[in-house]
Amino acid sequence: MDIISKIEQAGLVGRGGAGFPVAKKWEAVKNAAGDKKYVVCNAAEGEPGVLKDDYILEHYADRLIDGIKIAIDFLSERRPTSTGRRTSGYLYLRHDYYKKFRKKLAALIKNSAIEIFVEPLSAGYIGGEESAVLNAIEGQRIEPRLKPPLPAVRGLWNRPTLINNAETFYNVSLAAAGGYNNKRFYTISGDCLNEGVYELADDWLIEKILRHTNNYPKFEFFLQAGGGASGEVLNAGQLARPVGGAGSIAVFSLAKHDFKKTVKNWLDFFIKESCGQCAPCREGVLRLREVLIAEKIDWNLFNELLDNLSDASLCALGASVSAPIRSLVNNVFQQVS
Amino acid sequence: MKKISIKINSQAIICDEGKTIMQAARDHGVYLPDLCFHPDLSVKANCRICVVEVKGHNKLATACSTFVQDGLEISTDSERVKRSRNLNLELIFAEHIEKCPTCVWRLNCKLLELADRYKIEITRFKDRKGKRKVYKFANAVEIDGTQCIDCRNCLDACKQMQKINFLKLTGKGADQEIVPVSAGWRRNGKIDCIYCGQCAVHCPVGAAQEQTQWQLVEKVLRDNPPKSPLYKGGKILVAQFAPSIRVSIGEEFGAPYGKIVAGQVAAALKKLGFNYVFDVNFGADITTIVETEELKQRLKAGGALPMFTACCPAWVKYAEFYRPDLIPNLTTARSPQMHAAGLVKTYWAEAMKIDPKNITVVSIMPCTAKKYEAGRAELKVNGLLPVDYVITTRELAFMIKKNKIDFLKLKPEAADNPLGAASGAAAIYGGTGGVMKAALRELGNRRLRTVTVNGIGGIEEVLANLNDYDYVEVMACPDGCIGGGGQPIPTTAAIRKKRLSALHKIDAKSEVRKAHENQAAVKALEWLEGKGKLKEQVLFTKYRRRS
Ligand code: SF4
Ligand code: SF4
Ligand code: SF4
Ligand code: SF4
Ligand code: FES
Numbered sequence: 001m002d003i004i005s006k007i008e009q010a011g012l013v014g015r016g017g018a019g020f021p022v023a024k025k026w027e028a029v030k031n032a033a034g035d036k037k038y039v040v041c042n043a044a045e046g047e048p049g050v051l052k053d054d055y056i057l058e059h060y061a062d063r064l065i066d067g068i069k070i071a072i073d074f075l076s077e078r079r080p081t082s083t084g085r086r087t088s089g090y091l092y093l094r095h096d097y098y099k100k101f102r103k104k105l106a107a108l109i110k111n112s113a114i115e116i117f118v119e120p121l122s123a124g125y126i127g128g129e130e131s132a133v134l135n136a137i138e139g140q141r142i143e144p145r146l147k148p149p150l151p152a153v154r155g156l157w158n159r160p161t162l163i164n165n166a167e168t169f170y171n172v173s174l175a176a177a178g179g180y181n182n183k184r185f186y187t188i189s190g191d192c193l194n195e196g197v198y199e200l201a202d203d204w205l206i207e208k209i210l211r212h213t214n215n216y217p218k219f220e221f222f223l224q225a226g227g228g229a230s231g232e233v234l235n236a237g238q239l240a241r242p243v244g245g246a247g248s249i250a251v252f253s254l255a256k257h258d259f260k261k262t263v264k265n266w267l268d269f270f271i272k273e274s275c276g277q278c279a280p281c282r283e284g285v286l287r288l289r290e291v292l293i294a295e296k297i298d299w300n301l302f303n304e305l306l307d308n309l310s311d312a313s314l315c316a317l318g319a320s321v322s323a324p325i326r327s328l329v330n331n332v333f334q335q336v337s
Numbered sequence: 338m339k340k341i342s343i344k345i346n347s348q349a350i351i352c353d354e355g356k357t358i359m360q361a362a363r364d365h366g367v368y369l370p371d372l373c374f375h376p377d378l379s380v381k382a383n384c385r386i387c388v389v390e391v392k393g394h395n396k397l398a399t400a401c402s403t404f405v406q407d408g409l410e411i412s413t414d415s416e417r418v419k420r421s422r423n424l425n426l427e428l429i430f431a432e433h434i435e436k437c438p439t440c441v442w443r444l445n446c447k448l449l450e451l452a453d454r455y456k457i458e459i460t461r462f463k464d465r466k467g468k469r470k471v472y473k474f475a476n477a478v479e480i481d482g483t484q485c486i487d488c489r490n491c492l493d494a495c496k497q498m499q500k501i502n503f504l505k506l507t508g509k510g511a512d513q514e515i516v517p518v519s520a521g522w523r524r525n526g527k528i529d530c531i532y533c534g535q536c537a538v539h540c541p542v543g544a545a546q547e548q549t550q551w552q553l554v555e556k557v558l559r560d561n562p563p564k565s566p567l568y569k570g571g572k573i574l575v576a577q578f579a580p581s582i583r584v585s586i587g588e589e590f591g592a593p594y595g596k597i598v599a600g601q602v603a604a605a606l607k608k609l610g611f612n613y614v615f616d617v618n619f620g621a622d623i624t625t626i627v628e629t630e631e632l633k634q635r636l637k638a639g640g641a642l643p644m645f646t647a648c649c650p651a652w653v654k655y656a657e658f659y660r661p662d663l664i665p666n667l668t669t670a671r672s673p674q675m676h677a678a679g680l681v682k683t684y685w686a687e688a689m690k691i692d693p694k695n696i697t698v699v700s701i702m703p704c705t706a707k708k709y710e711a712g713r714a715e716l717k718v719n720g721l722l723p724v725d726y727v728i729t730t731r732e733l734a735f736m737i738k739k740n741k742i743d744f745l746k747l748k749p750e751a752a753d754n755p756l757g758a759a760s761g762a763a764a765i766y767g768g769t770g771g772v773m774k775a776a777l778r779e780l781g782n783r784r785l786r787t788v789t790v791n792g793i794g795g796i797e798e799v800l801a802n803l804n805d806y807d808y809v810e811v812m813a814c815p816d817g818c819i820g821g822g823g824q825p826i827p828t829t830a831a832i833r834k835k836r837l838s839a840l841h842k843i844d845a846k847s848e849v850r851k852a853h854e855n856q857a858a859v860k861a862l863e864w865l866e867g868k869g870k871l872k873e874q875v876l877f878t879k880y881r882r883r884s
Binding site for chain 2: 274
């Protein structure tokens with residue numbers, strides 16, 4: 001069975017949040033015209049409450065590198081439509097991960113077409129966005145690119161580029177060896193006893209995960225599940241659902257978190273991390289904070305700004321600002337509005 | 338091109354595949370606003386005011402960056418679109434401090450126009466950039482951080498078009514700022530601005546703009562109401578306008594692109610209070626005669642070849658800074674504005690019996706770099722700078738509007754003599770290839786290897802093959818001065834084309850086609866003969882290394 005069929009059979013989907021089928025992405029790069037192609041492994045998670053890349057590098061670095069090599073081999077195979085024979089790969093690493101794992105990784109990539117690229121310290125959260133990763137490697141300003149063109153068609157130095165995150169390459173390696181058994185990584189953090197990364201079945205519900213890991217709170221709480229800073233906020237009665245996105249669960253004690261402070265923290269994060277390209281995000285998050293900290297919140301304007309972020313932002317960072325804030329209001333603090 | 342059908346605001350439209358929603362809409366008369374979009378530059382889609390709703394899409398789409406597809410149903414004015422577009426406009430307005438009273442844009446401002454069209458509140462959010470810096474590049478161009486809306490057009494103009502890379506973006510998010518590369522803790526010795534103003538002519542909101550002198554000109558005009566030329570003690574005010582102004586300034590008043598309005602320019606300048614209005618085309622004929630004479634000499638005597646034109650001060654700055662080794666190759670002939678003004682303060686002053694100190698010369702130029710040129714000390718004649726002030730096409734248009742002069746209704750007037758007469762060859766100085774063509778008319782059928790650099794961004798290729806040429810024309814701006822940094826906004830490739838063809842029309846209609854057939858010019862040059870140092874001063878210049 002060829003690798004695409006194996007990936008399809010395993011049902012792998014991207015772990016970045018959008019859930020795009022991995023096999024389709026690989027095929028798209030394979031079919032894109034061009035001799036020179038690139039594979040990029042994104043191991044520079046920057047979202048608060050997501051630490052799975054660290055975990056994978058610590059425990060499964062060999063699998064991760066194997067997955068990248070499989071991708072390079074796949075793109076190097078000749079096909080009538082494509083001659084990506086000169087494919088090479090980048091392992092895009094967070095700075096601290098590089099320091100931690102450089103020796104081990106150097107040994108693993110020896111004699112391969114893989115090169116390590118260390119994410120610049122200033123890259124921040126947006127430095128993990130896939131087209132921003134490409135900019136970083138090219139030495140351009142680190143911020144998302146306008147799409148289309150998609151990286152699969154014109155990525156690194158305008159060549160077709162396959163970019164997946166570390167977990168996906170790890171899974172591909174397992175699938176290739178027939179060892180993929182529908183698990184994924186969950187990062188649990190916040191007001192809980194057993195913070196950490198756990199590898200568990202990908203269809204477990206939030207409540208089960210918390211109980212299994214001895215993290216189910218004994219106090220009043222809410223939590224944020226899915227994509228780190230952009231995850232949806234749920235109350236204790238809403239936990240009968242799987243964790244989406246990047247697999248994060250952040251627990252918040254209700255006693256320690258009031259509405260304004262929580263939202264302000266998030267907005268401070270987005271203000272700091274906005275790349276500043278587009279008006280709805282660059283200006284919008286700034287004004288949201290102004291509205292929030294005013295004595296009386298102008299809810300009309302607040303909602304208008306949130307809608308505009310979802311509707312008109314250039315990239316997913318801006319578009320994801322409203323989900324946590326809206327769900328915090330709807331699911332936890334209905335009384336504030 | 339494949340035809341596809343889409344719907345815009347419920348109206349069925351057949352259009353070409355490969356167009357953006359913005360193009361398709363505009364082709365069919367549907368209005369769409371834009372700020373960051375400029376046809377000369379790559380699409381960045383960062384202002385988000387061109388948002389439209391596409392049926393079946395989760396998010397709104399930006400019309401400037403989204404391509405049409407068969408069956409798309411687009412709404413440009415739904416409630417959702419309006420809310421988002423208006424809010425983005427309000428957010429952007431709060432980046433742009435209102436300096437309207439002194440802004441040459443005031444009567445022509447895209448932001449104010451959009452605010453008016455959509456009835457938005459321009460002060461819904463507090464201005465947040467009031468304390469930003471203003472960066473000045475010599476006396477030519479400035480970037481005013483308090484007005485910048487972060488669209489990055491200036492960056493791309495300097496980088497993609499001009500390949501100078503003098504501007505960079507620092508900081509992140511709301512703190513980002515356009516700064517010159519030399520603004521850091523230490524001057525970067527490798528890159529410098531050439532003052533071409535392409536950043537300014539591509540800025541949608543006048544944050545990158547010329548360093549204006551219209552206030553000074555206005556003051557001079559106010560202090561010196563029109564007087565008889567023989568009036569003692571008062572200043573005689575002379576305006577001279579560049580070849581390319583006459584085919585562009587009409588746009589500021591709603592005339593179609595490429596309308597020839599030389600007569601209205603002269604009339605408007607008179608109305609503003611200038612005693613005399615001369616045509617820089619006269620100076621262009623002088624330049625052609627002097628420069629071709631030099632070229633002939635160099636060819637004969639084996640001087641530095643290829644010889645380069647030097648009427649574009651941005652190119653001169655480029656050579657002085659980046660390629661000082663080429664200084665001997667630049668023609669020593671001054672530029673048309675300098676030739677004309679030098680003769681005003683000598684030849685004409687003598688004829689009129691006016692003390693040159695009492696003459697104020699104001700140039701109307703398509704160009705920001707001409708402001709810099711006018712201040713170069715080595716251009717002094719008898720201790721006086723020939724040109725006192727330089728204002729751009731935009732600045733003149735602003736003054737005309739401010740004085741409520743109905744420009745297009747003005748009765749055309751001729752420029753004053755003797756410095757008003759010109760050949761057709763002078764007119765085409767305003768466009769790429771024109772200086773070269775004017776010279777070649779002088780040289781007859783001599784076989785010369787020539788090349789024209791149309792926009793400084795294309796210079797590398799020519800510099801790499803210098804041995805292939807005898808004579809090189811360089812114009813820093815795309816398509817030459819008709820695309821200059823001081824020209825009306827918008828200036829785009831399509832608009833430049835229309836201005837250019839208007840110049841050729843003037844040339845074709847001229848009775849005198851060759852510079853040396855301009856009798857007035859020949860007479861002025863005869864007057865200089867035997868005047869030794871004065872002739873040197875009026876006609877020639879020197880260059881120096883600036884890096
Ligand atoms: S939404 Fe816009 S400003 Fe925000 S990070 Fe994305 S591109 Fe940058
Ligand atoms: S004037 Fe010309 S060289 Fe200077 S910053 Fe503007 S575009 Fe760049
Ligand atoms: S100076 Fe003008 S062109 Fe440059 S980024 Fe600011 S608004 Fe845009
Ligand atoms: S091409 Fe013309 S407008 Fe542009 S810098 Fe040169 S002289 Fe000025
Ligand atoms: S004009 Fe389309 S986003 Fe600016």
